[in-house]
Amino acid sequence: MDNDDSRVGLTPAQISQLANAKPKGKRPQYFSDPMAEQSYSICMALMAELASARERIDTLERLLIDKGIMLDDEVNDYVPDAMAGQARQLAQVEYCARVLRPLQQQVDAMTLRQDLDMDEMAERLGDADPSNG
Amino acid sequence: MKSKRPIEDFDIPPPITAAQQHGVYPQLNHDERARLNFVSACNRVVTTCLSPGNQTAYDAEVLPAFQKQHGRLPNSRHEVRRAMNDNSFHRLWGATRRNLMEIRQQAGAAVVLRQLDELAERARHLNDGDDNLVLDKLVKIPPYVAEVDHHCMPGSYYRELVDGDVSPAANYDIGFFVTTGGTVGPLNDEAGKAIAQWVKDSARQHRPEFKPRRILDIGVAAGHNIVPIAKMFPDAQVTALDVSAPMLRYAHARAKSLGVQNIRFVQMSGEDLSAFDDESFDWVQTSVFLHELSAKALPRVLSECRRVLKPGGLTLHLEQPQYDDNMPIFEQFMRDWDAYNNSEPFWTAMHAIDMDTALAATGFDASDVFHAELTRAHTQAPTDGDNQAGQDFGREPVWHAYGAWRSDWGANHGQR
Numbered sequence: 001m002d003n004d005d006s007r008v009g010l011t012p013a014q015i016s017q018l019a020n021a022k023p024k025g026k027r028p029q030y031f032s033d034p035m036a037e038q039s040y041s042i043c044m045a046l047m048a049e050l051a052s053a054r055e056r057i058d059t060l061e062r063l064l065i066d067k068g069i070m071l072d073d074e075v076n077d078y079v080p081d082a083m084a085g086q087a088r089q090l091a092q093v094e095y096c097a098r099v100l101r102p103l104q105q106q107v108d109a110m111t112l113r114q115d116l117d118m119d120e121m122a123e124r125l126g127d128a129d130p131s132n133g
Numbered sequence: 134m135k136s137k138r139p140i141e142d143f144d145i146p147p148p149i150t151a152a153q154q155h156g157v158y159p160q161l162n163h164d165e166r167a168r169l170n171f172v173s174a175c176n177r178v179v180t181t182c183l184s185p186g187n188q189t190a191y192d193a194e195v196l197p198a199f200q201k202q203h204g205r206l207p208n209s210r211h212e213v214r215r216a217m218n219d220n221s222f223h224r225l226w227g228a229t230r231r232n233l234m235e236i237r238q239q240a241g242a243a244v245v246l247r248q249l250d251e252l253a254e255r256a257r258h259l260n261d262g263d264d265n266l267v268l269d270k271l272v273k274i275p276p277y278v279a280e281v282d283h284h285c286m287p288g289s290y291y292r293e294l295v296d297g298d299v300s301p302a303a304n305y306d307i308g309f310f311v312t313t314g315g316t317v318g319p320l321n322d323e324a325g326k327a328i329a330q331w332v333k334d335s336a337r338q339h340r341p342e343f344k345p346r347r348i349l350d351i352g353v354a355a356g357h358n359i360v361p362i363a364k365m366f367p368d369a370q371v372t373a374l375d376v377s378a379p380m381l382r383y384a385h386a387r388a389k390s391l392g393v394q395n396i397r398f399v400q401m402s403g404e405d406l407s408a409f410d411d412e413s414f415d416w417v418q419t420s421v422f423l424h425e426l427s428a429k430a431l432p433r434v435l436s437e438c439r440r441v442l443k444p445g446g447l448t449l450h451l452e453q454p455q456y457d458d459n460m461p462i463f464e465q466f467m468r469d470w471d472a473y474n475n476s477e478p479f480w481t482a483m484h485a486i487d488m489d490t491a492l493a494a495t496g497f498d499a500s501d502v503f504h505a506e507l508t509r510a511h512t513q514a515p516t517d518g519d520n521q522a523g524q525d526f527g528r529e530p531v532w533h534a535y536g537a538w539r540s541d542w543g544a545n546h547g548q549r
Contacts, residue, residue, distance in 0.1 A: 009247070009250050010249060015243060016243075018287070018294075019239050019246055020239055023238070024282040024476070025281070025282065025476050027231075028227070030224040030231065031228065040228055041228075041235070045236060048168050048171045048172070048175075048236050051167065051168070051170070051171035051174075052164045052168050052171060055167035055170065056163060
């Protein structure tokens with residue numbers, strides 16, 4: 001990094017804001033629900049980030065092979081020992097549970113006998129007068 | 134070797150590292166390259182695997198429903214569009230394609246914005262004191278450029294964030310390679326190569342007396358297409374115009390770093406060429422530019438092109454194919470996608486113009502007007518697997534040249 005450079009340039013926040021800026025003109029709507037529209041855009045942005053992360057891992061593997069630290073196909077041939085295998089599976093399970101959190105929460109909501117919104121909760125608990133806020 | 138067919142059929146787009154570097158090419162780090170590689174790869178999947186589904190959806194669902202409702206076939210690309218816009222597959226396909234363009238713009242902008250000053254400095258180093266770059270602060274950005282963020286690029290072609298800014302051009306340069314999946318070559322210049330080769334071949338066959346000394350290009354942008362033309366005709370002096378200073382700074386620096394010195398880049402609108410005398414150029418052209426012009430500006434540009442063209446000279450406008458009665462309305466609709474979904478508001482009207490009539494209206498004899506199909510075949514062998522089903526309509530390296538050889542020698546020979 002050219003930290004000693006006298007030029008200031010844009011700050012990371014400015015770069016982020018400008019790079020993410022919306023182009024002029026009303027954006028076409030592809031989904032009937034605007035929130036579905038945004039969710040899909042977020043999914044596609046994550047798709048790009050995952051692709052980028054995968055390419056970085058591939059770069060690391062190739063560098064390790066080129067430098068003779070790792071053999072070609074060593075990653076493919078890698079077999080974890082029992083303990084490592086179990087630890088990795090646990091990590092996979094935790095990962096899936098994190099990603100699928102909304103489904104779990106939907107089930108939680110259906111399981112709870114009464115799922116109150118905040119006003120209802122305040123009223124039920126009796127300590128707060130909603131009109132006194 | 135195992136069978137190569139699937140790879141050949143799929144025609145994997147090259148990574149961004151296959152783009153040729155030059156003196157002002159932006160520096161890209163690992164993840165920046167990877168994001169752009171994702172966009173070109175995903176675009177190819179959308180084009181090859183998913184785009185044909187639009188035809189399927191049309192045939193299987195949309196057309197039968199339309200016929201049932203209206204008792205007839207759709208009679209225009211606009212009717213097809215309105216009907217297809219209710220189809221869930223087409224909408225999801227469109228959302229994907231739109232998002233890929235937005236991701237491409239975000240990724241490209243992030244690359245150039247973090248090195249704004251460095252890029253400006255590199256351009257300045259190549260540009261300062263060079264007569265071949267002529268900027269004019271009085272040139273106003275016309276509303277049809279200023280008010281449109283073309284292909285979803287915030288700031289479009291002209292935004293200047295710092296003194297000497299070239300960032301819109303640098304972003305356009307890396308992005309164009311990605312959007313086209315590398316099909317226009319490592320220097321994004323296959324269209325220019327195709328024009329240069331086509332003109333050389335047709336002049337040799339039909340116009341042996343054609344030896345261009347002065348060439349005018351309007352809307353040169355980052356200069357991708359003019360460089361191969363200047364190289365193919367080294368004895369010609371090329372004048373390349375654009376309204377955008379960042380584009381011209383970048384185009385000049387790029388061309389110079391590629392060793393091309395016979396192009397003068399001038400900030401000027403193609404609508405007003407009063408700086409040039411009547412009949413002062415042998416060859417006047419635009420390259421993939423007309424669709425950026427408003428309906429009012431387009432005839433003015435065509436008319437100025439005719440005015441400054443010498444008798445015996447060539448005018449040529451390279452574009453994606455025009456819509457005509459021979460083109461199925463479904464194909465017209467697919468080619469129109471960018472107009473409504475990729476901030477190209479003039480695309481649909483421009484492509485519906487009868488270019489023969491438009492050129493004749495500027496004063497050319499109707500018999501001198503021509504069109505020609507130009508492809509990469511003019512510069513190299515076509516790739517396998519080119520088929521209609523997998524076409525990336527509007528972004529393929531297939532162009533149509535609309536033009537005229539000015540044969541009326543009258544003005545010089547006292548016959549008019």
